[in-house]
Amino acid sequence: MKKFITLFALSLLVLFTGCATVEPWQKGNLADYTMRSDRDELASVMTSHIQFSREATTGGEGVGGGGCGCN
Numbered sequence: 001m002k003k004f005i006t007l008f009a010l011s012l013l014v015l016f017t018g019c020a021t022v023e024p025w026q027k028g029n030l031a032d033y034t035m036r037s038d039r040d041e042l043a044s045v046m047t048s049h050i051q052f053s054r055e056a057t058t059g060g061e062g063v064g065g066g067g068c069g070c071n
Contacts, residue, residue, distance in 0.1 A: 022030065029035075038044045
């Protein structure tokens, strides 16, 4: 019985999470400047610096390839 309840609870969790309907008139709110991930230029530069420092590569941002020489 406990296994059935656990399975039922997990199935409800899967069914009711992440379901959202965006109407056409609401899409303007999602396209707002405050919703952009790159609106803070300093944070974007620092994030890319940290990423490329960890990966030990340079370039590859916005173009094909990542420094592996496979192009």
